[in-house]
Amino acid sequence: MAVDMDDFWVFGYGSLMWNPGFAFTDKMTARAFGYRRSLCVRSFVHRGTPERPGLVLGLDYGGSCRGMAFKVAPEEKDGVIGYLRERELVTHVYKERIMPVLLADGRRVPALAYTIDRAHVQYAGALSVEDAAATVAVSHGKSGANTEYVLNTLAHLKEMGIRDHWLEEVAAAIGRMPPQT
Known part of the structure; x- marks a missing residue:
């Protein structure tokens, strides 16, 4: 299948998949190679505090990641990029890049994606299941409990x-932990 080089795609691997916040003309599941979805971003505001950071998703090196690709109309491209930069680049823990993704229909297309900056202070590294669960279980921020974020993410992934x-x-390990007081 041929790819129109004027096509503009956005790849989402977390909340962008179910809450893109922009208009699109098509969407389908897609896979990014060389990156994996990971709870590797310390959250100092939404799911934690500077004193007790939570963890949110990042697209980190290694493996592959199934997510959602959104096709954006040419006349919407600049507005979508502006919106995504406001949403994703607040603290610059993510790097904006164009990367190839494999669409569910077999086409390979370039897509805008936001990957983790491993040199950023918010990068938590490759955590074990136990370490990630222990952090998530005790963290809360202005958007709520970190556990809710993980469980909500899993529910949406399952729906898709x-x-x-x-x-x-990680969610199973959180479920085995004693309740927090």
């Missing part, structure tokens, strides 16, 4: 038919 075994293991 996307499995994330590592995130499922």
